[in-house]
Amino acid sequence: MKTLFRRCPTTGLAVHKDADALIKANAVAATVALLVGGVAAVLVLLTRWQAVHLLSDVWFYRILTVHGMNMLIFFILFFEMAVLYFASAVLLNSRVAAPKTGWIAFALMVAGALIVEWTMLTGRADVLFTSYVPLKAHWAFYLGVILFAVGAILVTTIFFATLVVAKREKTYAGSVPLVTFGAITAAIIAAITLLHGAAIYIPTFLWSLGLMDVDPQVYRLVWWGLGHSSQQINVAAMVAIWYLLGALTAGAVVVNEKISRTAFVLYILFISMASAHHLLVDPGFGPSWKVVNTSYFMYMAVLASMLHGFTVPAGIEMGMRLRGFTQGIFGWLRRAPWHDPGFSSLCLSLVVFGFVGGITGVTFGTEQINIVAHNTLRIPGHFHATVVSGTAMAFMGATYYLIPLVFRKKISFYGMAKWQPWVFSAGMLVFSMAMTFAGTFGVPRRHWDITFSGAPFGVEYSPAVDLLFALMAAGGLVAAVGGAMYILVTVVSVFFGKPLGDDLSESALAGSVPPGLYTRPFAELPTDDDEAAQLKEHGRLGPMPGTMILVAVFFLAFVVYYFANWKLLSAMWQIG
Amino acid sequence: MHATGITPPQGVWWKPAHKSEKVWATIAFVWCMVLFAMMPFWHLRGGQNPSGIRAKVDPLAYQARVMEFIQDYQVGTDAGFPVVAPPPGSDVYLIGQMWAWLPVLQLEKGAEYTLHLSALDVNHGFNLYPFNVNFQVVPGYDYGLRIVPTEAGEYGVVCNEFCGVGHHLMVGKVIVTEPEGAQ
Ligand code: HEM
Ligand SMILES: [Cu+2]
Numbered sequence: 001m002k003t004l005f006r007r008c009p010t011t012g013l014a015v016h017k018d019a020d021a022l023i024k025a026n027a028v029a030a031t032v033a034l035l036v037g038g039v040a041a042v043l044v045l046l047t048r049w050q051a052v053h054l055l056s057d058v059w060f061y062r063i064l065t066v067h068g069m070n071m072l073i074f075f076i077l078f079f080e081m082a083v084l085y086f087a088s089a090v091l092l093n094s095r096v097a098a099p100k101t102g103w104i105a106f107a108l109m110v111a112g113a114l115i116v117e118w119t120m121l122t123g124r125a126d127v128l129f130t131s132y133v134p135l136k137a138h139w140a141f142y143l144g145v146i147l148f149a150v151g152a153i154l155v156t157t158i159f160f161a162t163l164v165v166a167k168r169e170k171t172y173a174g175s176v177p178l179v180t181f182g183a184i185t186a187a188i189i190a191a192i193t194l195l196h197g198a199a200i201y202i203p204t205f206l207w208s209l210g211l212m213d214v215d216p217q218v219y220r221l222v223w224w225g226l227g228h229s230s231q232q233i234n235v236a237a238m239v240a241i242w243y244l245l246g247a248l249t250a251g252a253v254v255v256n257e258k259i260s261r262t263a264f265v266l267y268i269l270f271i272s273m274a275s276a277h278h279l280l281v282d283p284g285f286g287p288s289w290k291v292v293n294t295s296y297f298m299y300m301a302v303l304a305s306m307l308h309g310f311t312v313p314a315g316i317e318m319g320m321r322l323r324g325f326t327q328g329i330f331g332w333l334r335r336a337p338w339h340d341p342g343f344s345s346l347c348l349s350l351v352v353f354g355f356v357g358g359i360t361g362v363t364f365g366t367e368q369i370n371i372v373a374h375n376t377l378r379i380p381g382h383f384h385a386t387v388v389s390g391t392a393m394a395f396m397g398a399t400y401y402l403i404p405l406v407f408r409k410k411i412s413f414y415g416m417a418k419w420q421p422w423v424f425s426a427g428m429l430v431f432s433m434a435m436t437f438a439g440t441f442g443v444p445r446r447h448w449d450i451t452f453s454g455a456p457f458g459v460e461y462s463p464a465v466d467l468l469f470a471l472m473a474a475g476g477l478v479a480a481v482g483g484a485m486y487i488l489v490t491v492v493s494v495f496f497g498k499p500l501g502d503d504l505s506e507s508a509l510a511g512s513v514p515p516g517l518y519t520r521p522f523a524e525l526p527t528d529d530d531e532a533a534q535l536k537e538h539g540r541l542g543p544m545p546g547t548m549i550l551v552a553v554f555f556l557a558f559v560v561y562y563f564a565n566w567k568l569l570s571a572m573w574q575i576g
Numbered sequence: 577m578h579a580t581g582i583t584p585p586q587g588v589w590w591k592p593a594h595k596s597e598k599v600w601a602t603i604a605f606v607w608c609m610v611l612f613a614m615m616p617f618w619h620l621r622g623g624q625n626p627s628g629i630r631a632k633v634d635p636l637a638y639q640a641r642v643m644e645f646i647q648d649y650q651v652g653t654d655a656g657f658p659v660v661a662p663p664p665g666s667d668v669y670l671i672g673q674m675w676a677w678l679p680v681l682q683l684e685k686g687a688e689y690t691l692h693l694s695a696l697d698v699n700h701g702f703n704l705y706p707f708n709v710n711f712q713v714v715p716g717y718d719y720g721l722r723i724v725p726t727e728a729g730e731y732g733v734v735c736n737e738f739c740g741v742g743h744h745l746m747v748g749k750v751i752v753t754e755p756e757g758a759q
């Protein structure tokens with residue numbers, strides 16, 4: 001693991017500099033997008049909260065477009081580009097295959113993003129990030145997206161080329177580490193996703209110039225081939241980061257490489273079916289197509305996530321036990337490094353993603369249950385628990401390690417950094433659950449005024465909705481504070497932070513970087529013999545009893561929520 | 577040393593899983609099969625499925641058909657919109673367009689209708705309030721859903737797919753009356 005620190009990289013100094021610089025550039029761009037998207041989030045939030053109703057109708061939809069594009073596309077993808085460089089060049093101790101192309105890609109992505117920002121903010125693209133044809137934006141909007149995507153596909157290509165270079169130049173021995181394997185998964189899915197992207201944005205660009213027709217239903221099919229597959233990139237990247245943070249913060253082991261890697265492969269196999277669960281109540285497709293596709297061929301991707309949901313905590317439990325935290329069933333969990341923002345991010349991400357995002361996602365993606373979920377607030381409630389509480393939270397946690405490892409800076413306001421995951425995650429949890437519940441009353445998503453003043457007919461929601469909106473606003477604002485804390489800590493650390501220095505001992509670093517960096521739990525793991533002894537120690541629940549209990553609780557929650565929704569559905573009008 | 581997620585595993589890593597992992601993988605797999613089986617099961621036994629009759633349709637032809645439908649069965653107006661009371665068992669039509677639902681439908685409780693949904697301009701979203709029933713309304717496609725209203729009363733039709741700046745003004749109405757014999 002010494003390579004991670006590269007204290008004195010005698011060989012290939014210039015090469016590592018490329019990786020570092022590319023990671024930095026992409027991470028900074030991601031943070032800028034997060035800031036823009038975050039300001040937009042607060043504006044949108046304070047408008048949906050009918051008690052404040054801040055923006056006008058025109059600006060609400062406009063800023064909602066800005067929020068979706070900046071968060072889901074620019075923030076997430078720029079960060080993922082940084083992850084790809086990290087997982088290839090840094091983890092494999094290799095040079096970047098084509099650094100110049102890396103910079104061209106970065107320039108394309110920035111240019112594309114700027115064009116899109118311009119069209120959105122000047123009112124030329126009030127179409128929301130899904131831009132469903134025939135709602136039309138200025139052609140430059142589609143062009144900007146295409147440029148951004150071309151940049152992303154270049155980085156993906158560089159990632160694969162770097163793997164080849166590392167293998168050929170023998171920069172590591174054995175197989176690629178699991179985290180890299182996860183990043184490979186994300187990159188393969190990215191390649192598939194971006195093909196869908198080309199297949200839809202190029203025709204749509206031509207359509208916006210009046211050069212061809214695009215069928216609205218075909219658009220939705222292919223667009224979601226892009227839109228949802230890209231969420232699977234996020235999941236794969238997030239899971240890879242779970243393994244990364246688990247190792248760095250708690251010395252998590254990989255309990256079984258076969259299981260974890262097979263689970264990653266399952267993500268790839270069925271990914272092109274992912275668009276279906278957005279189309280379950282669409283007129284263009286029949287029931288068999290919907291059933292087979294929405295389940296990604298019998299829920300094999302769900303199976304994969306359930307496997308990771310087990311192996312990640314199991315790896316932490318095993319790692320902690322191997323390092324001597326063997327007391328009782330949950331001793332390892334109590335003694336885990338909760339004060340390490342990398343560790344708390346990992347756990348909060350895992351728990352909220354699984355319990356809220358995962359369970360609601362599978363339930364709403366059921367062909368019939370979708371009737372009582374489609375386009376209501378249940379949907380943004382669900383995905384703020386996946387891509388925000390899950391992916392974004394994991395990315396934030398990883399940043400606290402990337403700053404010392406890549407930027408070679410101490411963390412400024414480290415005390416704030418320790419609190420940040422808790423604030424962000426707690427706020428997001430309340431926010432997304434309040435939205436999900438408001439959605440069960442039928443409250444629509446993407447809607448400026450649910451009092452419907454000026455509409456020909458009135459609709460009045462249950463008073464509970466007012467309360468839920470207030471909770472949503474409170475949770476959202478707390479989360480926004482958490483997001484601001486993150487931006488403050490990272491920006492100040494990167495631009496004004498103290499250099500890490502050469503002394504990597506505890507006394508030099510305590511209180512200014514996450515403890516995993518100087519306690520180095522991943523370097524303390526004992527040998528295989530100890531493991532054998534450790535495995536024998538436990539009774540019926542096996543070698544990771546704590547994890548068994550945790551997943552049992554999860555499973556119960558899943559079953560209850562799933563069948564409660566069937567019950568809800570059965571109370572509706574008969575429809576067939 | 578033990579492999580973590582950031583160390584390259586040495587040698588062969590395709591090894592048998594621990595028993596706990598096998599137990600969980602089995603539970604998860606069986607659960608996935610249950611999740612899958614519930615959908616065909618509901619098609620056989622459940623009362624709510626989004627199958628419907630699906631066809632492509634020219635928006636202008638659809639509009640003409642709806643106008644004819646309104647002419648045949650109009651019984652009054654409400655807030656300037658025609659109120660249409662088609663006979664039980666018939667095909668009934670709803671148009672989504674910027675930014676209104678046309679017409680107001682008056683249906684009988686317990687009777688079956690085929691409710692056709694389509695849009696003239698952009699995507700719209702059919703949301704039946706307070707019954708939180710949602711369908712995508714796509715221009716150029718006719719979605720014919722067989723419905724049986726199970727409770728009398730007045731229902732709102734909220735648009736829940738963004739359709740331009742007047743999106744939030746797009747509210748329609750469905751009235752369900754007690755069947756005539758029962759009154
Ligand atoms: C403090 C953090 C955040 C808050 C308070 C927030 C709030 C909101 C609100 C109020 C909406 C509008 C829901 C609606 O009316 O339909 C929304 C939509 C959305 N948010 Fe966030 N959000 C946050 C962070 C994020 C992040 C980090 C991401 C992505 C990584 C994200 C992705 C989205 C997307 C994709 C939409 C849907 C936009 C659309 O429907 O067109 N949000 N958010
Ligand atoms: Cu509409």
